[in-house]
Amino acid sequence: MAKIATREAYGAALAELGEKYENVVVLDADLSQSTKTNEFKKKFPDRFFNIGISEQDLMGTAAGLATCGKIPFASTFAMFATGRAFEQIRNSIAYPKLNVKIAATHAGITIGEDGASHQAIEDMALMRAVPNMTIVNPADALSTRKAIEAAILHKGPMYIRLGRLGVPEVYKENIDFQIGKGILLEEGKDVTIIACGFMVHIALEASSMLKEEGISAEVIDMHTIKPIDEEIIINSARKTRAVVTAEEHNIIGGLGGAVAEVLCEKYPVPMVRVGIKDVFGQSGKPMELVELYGIRPKDVVAAAKKAIAKK
Amino acid sequence: MDNKTLEQLKEKANIIRKDIITMLAEAKSGHPGGSLSAVEILTYLYFKEMNVDPSNPQWPDRDRFVLSKGHGAPVLYSTLAEKGYFPKEELMKLRKTGAMLQGHPDMKDTPGVDMSTGSLGQGLSASNGMALAGKIDNKNYRVYALLGDGEMQEGQVWEAAMTAAHYKLDNLTVFIDNNGLQIDGTNEDVKNVNPIEEKWKAFGWHVITIDGHDLQHIEMAVEEAKNTKGKPTAIIAKTVKGKGVSFMENQVGWHGVAPNEEQKEKALKELEVRI
């Protein structure tokens, strides 16, 4: 089965949906071949603006376009979007609640060889702390396509986290993608695995490994990190009484943090976070880094057993 | 403009100056210096030039104004109130808990504010976005932005300057409030921003230098900007920080301190005589 990166699905979705939604405009910062916004550029050259290597200006220009009723998608790497332009996102986009979609690609360590300077592991933490911001991190091609259309229809600032590496499909069809609603992928009774983005297919693999050992896992695709779906977390925790989170992000401040906040306050159960353990990445082949940083299916399996043992 | 119009505009500028002093004294904090230096620019734009409708602040075809130097909020608020966007009573609630008028412009809640600003260096990018939207939609509206001279030390200003020239945004006009001062001293002392004209020219802009307190100069420059095709225009307005209040003029200390009651009375008395 062909693996498709979520950035590729993003580029294709933009090019397709640009037809139907004439107010969509796309901005990039000299990375359109990597972010795949060049797909949109080819079809709609008059609605595409290369702002050059100026990420702060990228966000500000998108904000100005949004004040005039446009639906701007501003794309660059996750590192430069949320890092370099953090304050522009906060003050020019989120505070005035402008309808800008920050579609950031190359998130996490699976960008591989470019190394730590380009591996955003803190982007969701930064975006989560900003009021008015919605955060979506789709798992595969189809859910990315759905996420992009949902983003166009959603009014307000949104951060969409996308990956460089090809990922297997999680969804075939008929996916009910709603912003703020987690998707129950597998039902189980011993442990809940809540994952987002790249880690969703890893969580599914972990679940089948657990099954072989007689452990029944519930798997949730938490594609929306903010606002987090409290209901699905609490309902599942009530049933399994043990929760694991899995994200390709620092275990501080991202999905694990968000789920921990919900559980601690509303339904405390044992919990283990899988993710980047508050360290910077490094250069290497993506899947070697996945192994090195401990975000493989077997790491999720180990975390699940640990959570169960704490019940 | 004819003499009558000139006199009317001068009268407006005077009212706006008095409102700035009164609202800042009432708020007991805020920025008088950079508000007073920009009075003629805003007066000209809102009372002579801009195609706006205070009863329909979101009108899509309106001209836009972005106060990139957001700490100049008092001059924007008193101009908007004088223009009829909201009642003047609001001015007396400036910076108070629960008030509409925030310390720095907030487009969500204040009618007439086209962009939220306050963090320096960001307004020109947003103005570019508005001008680009106008180009895509074939609209005739124009976009104006006002930047401080110290603000030019922000890198994003030059990112945006390059963008505006690249996209030939001739529907965009920027004013630089060139009062020579910022917070810690003169521009020269803190970090030299000169030569200003050459910088904007080198970035591909049409540049005009004027006396920023002379309404007729402002008119000529704005007309020239409107007739300049294929590139954006930067109007370097030579101004005096604190203009109109003798003890505030050219005083770096009056950047971000409000007048007390006594100073307010003194300032208002001086403003009885129109400048």
Ligand SMILES: Cc1ncc(C[n+]2csc(CCOP(=O)(O)OP(=O)(O)O)c2C)c(N)n1
């Ligand atoms: C990004 C940012 N840094 C610092 C400040 C604090 N600040 C407010 S006004 C000001 C000086 C501005 O000087 P200038 O642009 O010359 O404005 P003017 O003289 O017209 O008041 C500074 C540093 C800010 N508002 N935003």
Ligand SMILES: [Mg+2]
């Ligand atoms: Mg100054």
